[in-house]
Amino acid sequence: MSAENVISVLHKRFGHERLFPLQEEIISHVLSGRHALVVMPTGSGKSLCYQLPALTMPGRGTTLVLSPLIALMEDQVSALKLKGIRAEYINSTLSRRERALRQKKLAAGEYELIYATPERMHKPEFVEAINKIGVKLLAVDEAHCISKWGHDWRPAYSDVGRFRRLLSPDINNTYDKSAKSQGPVTIALTATATAEVRDDILDVLGFTEREMPVFAAGIDRPNLTMRVQDVWDDRDKIEAIAETAACEEYAGTGIVYFSLIKDLERFAGLMKGKLPGPMEIYHGKLSPGRKKYIYDKFINSEPGERLTLLATNAFGMGVDKADIRFIIHAQLPGSVEAYYQEIGRAGRDGKPSLCLLLYSQDDLAIQQTFAEWANPSADLMVRACEFARHGSGADGFDVDELREAIIHKNRGDRRAEFVLIALERMGLIVPTAIEGRYRWNEDADPVDTDALFSPDLIREKRERDLKRLLDCVHLTRERDDIASYLRRYFAL
Numbered sequence: 016m017s018a019e020n021v022i023s024v025l026h027k028r029f030g031h032e033r034l035f036p037l038q039e040e041i042i043s044h045v046l047s048g049r050h051a052l053v054v055m056p057t058g059s060g061k062s063l064c065y066q067l068p069a070l071t072m073p074g075r076g077t078t079l080v081l082s083p084l085i086a087l088m089e090d091q092v093s094a095l096k097l098k099g100i101r102a103e104y105i106n107s108t109l110s111r112r113e114r115a116l117r118q119k120k121l122a123a124g125e126y127e128l129i130y131a132t133p134e135r136m137h138k139p140e141f142v143e144a145i146n147k148i149g150v151k152l153l154a155v156d157e158a159h160c161i162s163k164w165g166h167d168w169r170p171a172y173s174d175v176g177r178f179r180r181l182l183s184p185d186i187n188n189t190y191d192k193s194a195k196s197q198g199p200v201t202i203a204l205t206a207t208a209t210a211e212v213r214d215d216i217l218d219v220l221g222f223t224e225r226e227m228p229v230f231a232a233g234i235d236r237p238n239l240t241m242r243v244q245d246v247w248d249d250r251d252k253i254e255a256i257a258e259t260a261a262c263e264e265y266a267g268t269g270i271v272y273f274s275l276i277k278d279l280e281r282f283a284g285l286m287k288g289k290l291p292g293p294m295e296i297y298h299g300k301l302s303p304g305r306k307k308y309i310y311d312k313f314i315n316s317e318p319g320e321r322l323t324l325l326a327t328n329a330f331g332m333g334v335d336k337a338d339i340r341f342i343i344h345a346q347l348p349g350s351v352e353a354y355y356q357e358i359g360r361a362g363r364d365g366k367p368s369l370c371l372l373l374y375s376q377d378d379l380a381i382q383q384t385f386a387e388w389a390n391p392s393a394d395l396m397v398r399a400c401e402f403a404r405h406g407s408g409a410d411g412f413d414v415d416e417l418r419e420a421i422i423h424k425n426r427g428d429r430r431a432e433f434v435l436i437a438l439e440r441m442g443l444i445v446p447t448a449i450e451g452r453y454r455w456n457e458d459a460d461p462v463d464t465d466a467l468f469s470p471d472l473i474r475e476k477r478e479r480d481l482k483r484l485l486d487c488v489h490l491t492r493e494r495d496d497i498a499s500y501l502r503r504y505f506a507l
Contacts, residue, residue, distance in 0.1 A: 021046070021071050028070060028098055035060060041230045042067055045152070045202055050227040052158070052216060053204040054507065056359040058335065059232055061204045062091065065154035068202075069128050070100065076151030076199075077121070079182070080130045083157050083169045083442060088130040095128065104130035105141065107445050107458045118144040133160075133171035134442050134458035136178040150182045150199040155220070158203035162215035163476075170467060171442050171459070176221040201227070206359070207352040210506035234355075234501045238362045241370045243494035252345055252373050253286055259341050260323050261291045265369045267340035268313065268322045270330065272357060274346040274381050276300060279325050282345065292321030299329040303450050331357065337364040343371045346378040349385055350483035351490055351504050374491045382484050388433040390477035395421055396468040399434045403444050404455045411447040411454035441467075 021042065025031050034042065037055070041064045044051050055061045069078035082088045088104045095102035103126050105117050121129055122144040135141050155161070160169035179198040203216055217227055246252050256271055273279040276298045283296050297309045309324070316322045318338050324330065342361045348354040354372070362368030402420040403412065412420075418431035435453065438444045444453045486504065493500035 018043075021067065024071050025067060028100060029063065029067070030098070031063075034063070037230060037232055038064055041202075044228075044230070045200060046072060048200055050201045050222060051203070052213065052227050052229045053202060054208050054213070054229060054231040054505075055204070055206065056232060057206045057356055058359060058363050061206070062156075064204065065152065065202050066095070066100075066128065069152055069154075072151050072200075074151055075124070076149035077124070077126055077145070078128045078152040078154060079145060079150045079199075080128060080154040080156060081133050081136075081172075081175065082130055083132060083160050083167075083172070083440075085132065085445065088132075092128075092130055100128065101126050102128040102130070105135060106130075106132045107134070107456050115140075121145060122147040124148045132442060132458065133169060133175060134456060136171065136174060138458060142181070146182065153179055153182065153199045153201045155201065155203040157205060158216050159205040159208045159212050161203075161219045162208075162212040163472075167440055168476075169440065169442055173219060176219045179220065203227070207355055207505070209504065231507045234505060234507055235498050236362065238365050238367050239358065239370055240367065241358065241372075241497040243372045243374055243491045243497070246373045246375050248375075249282070249285065252375075253282070253289060255371065255373055256282075256286065256323075256343055256345065257289045259343060259369060259371055260321060262341075262369070264367060265340040266321060267319050267338055268316050268336070269324070269339060269341035269343065270357075270360065271323060271325045271343040271345050272348070273325065273327055274349070274378070274385070276327060278346065279327060283325050286325075290321070290323050292323065294323045294325065297324055297326040297330040299327065328353065328357070331360070334360055336360075338366070339363070339368065340366075341369040341371065343373065345373050347372075347374060347382055347484075347491070348487055349382045349480070351486050351501070352483070354487065354490065355501060355505075372491060379484075379488065382487075383481070385433075386477060386480040386484060388429050389437070389480060390473055391430050391434050391437075393468040393470045393473055395430065395434060396437070396473075397464045399431075399438060400443060400464050400468075403438065403453070407454065410449065411452040413451050413453070 022033070025034065038060050041051055041053055045068045053061060053064055065078065065080065085106055085108060088106070092102045092104045103117055105114055118140060120126065129145070131141065155175055157167070160167050161172040161175065162168065179201055182198050201220060203220060208216065213229060217224060220227065244255055246255060259265065260269060273282065279296060279298060283294065286294060295309050295312065297306065313322060313324050314336050339361045342358050344354065348357065358370040361370055398421045399417060402417065406420060407416065414432055414435050417435060418428070421434070422428055422431055439453065443456055443459045445456045446452070447454050490497060490500050
């Protein structure tokens with residue numbers, strides 16, 4: 016398809032007049048039948064790098080998008096449908112009857128894009144359905160989940176390379192069939208990946224860097240001012256937050272990130288009457304209705320409206336607001352990757368925005384404790400898997416039931432919460448329709464828990480988590496040129 020026709024599809028199907036230069040380069044590369052590894056910040060248009068080729072790539076076949084985030088894939092499919100694009104998802108949240116119906120439609124070629132979790136690769140009925148129509152483009156979203164060195168390792172992603180070679184390519188493929196790599200044209204995408212993680216992605220997918228070159232957006236965003244400020248107590252933090260929220264240069268909505276819900280709620284009480292506009296709080300323990308209300312209020316706030324949101328990292332996925340004027344980390348993030356993703360939400364409209372990290376040595380202890388909690392013993396993880404798979408009822412389980420089953424201690428022991436987070440990140444459990452309840456992910460069977468939760472792997476992960484935390488401390492010492500530190504860290 017000519018460049019003119021691609022832009023025509025961009026305008027008619029997505030409502031955009033033009034592409035950013037890096038998007039245009041990536042899309043042209045993929046449409047020429049070549050593979051790509053894309054590293055671009057959240058909100059910079061990564062999804063369009065596979066969605067537009069999905070609609071313009073020649074030949075028969077569909078585009079398969081592997082994504083670990085069920086809520087995000089559902090949001091993306093919903094947005095594509097509103098644009099008249101034939102997209103759908105298949106994951107474990109669906110009934111067996113609905114999955115069978117969607118797989119039948121998939122085999123019949125009714126979908127331009129089909130989204131699935133990586134665990135779906137192990138389901139013969141899904142593989143059979145998708146191979147009937149063929150896959151002309153494979154998009155591996157959140158590709159850092161491939162790497163054990165990444166901050167969100169997903170075990171099922173380790174098999175993506177083998178899976179892609181089993182996929183039937185477009186039967187009318189006009190591309191070079193003598194190419195070394197088997198399987199469809201592949202694009203892997205992530206917002207954050209160090210050089211080590213990028214090497215892992217290439218290795219698992221079975222490519223050299225020549226076969227799958229890296230396309231990376233620059234770390235520098237000239238409109239973002241990144242600062243670190245030492246603080247000694249709550250009063251210092253409150254003063255810094257209030258001054259930023261009142262600053263005319265950054266007048267508008269802003270997010271203040273906290274690591275702990277109890278600290279967020281305490282600061283919300285301390286800051287009443289100290290901000291120039293309204294204040295809201297957002298964290299994972301709010302009711303679904305309250306979360307939606309706060310989200311809508313934040314997203315729909317008017318330009319220049321001085322709304323300050325105090326939030327945990329539960330407020331992040333799907334936040335699509337161009338005019339966020341400031342991001343403040345009131346407590347030290349757990350990794351440079353988390354910091355970079357969160358500040359990436361500021362100033363997407365290109366206007367001046369502030370990213371302020373408030374550093375207190377006392378907050379370092381919080382993240383050190385998190386690193387301990389986030390790496391529970393192998394025995395605890397195995398017991399949790401057994402409970403989730405065989406011991407919970409038909410309506411699933413919540414964190415209190417999990418805690419009672421594997422720890423038998425009071426609510427002050429937070430290991431169960433981190434076990435729950437780990438099992439969900441690894442794709443072993445999925446949320447039910449009831450807020451706060453989970454069930455075993457039937458797509459994850461069979462699971463070798465002894466191999467997955469070996470003491471050596473857990474020890475290595477704990478050491479990596481502590482190393483990431485140390486890297487974050489190093490970032491705070493680079494206050495004169497944080498952008499240079501980020502460039503070195505990500506080797507971009």
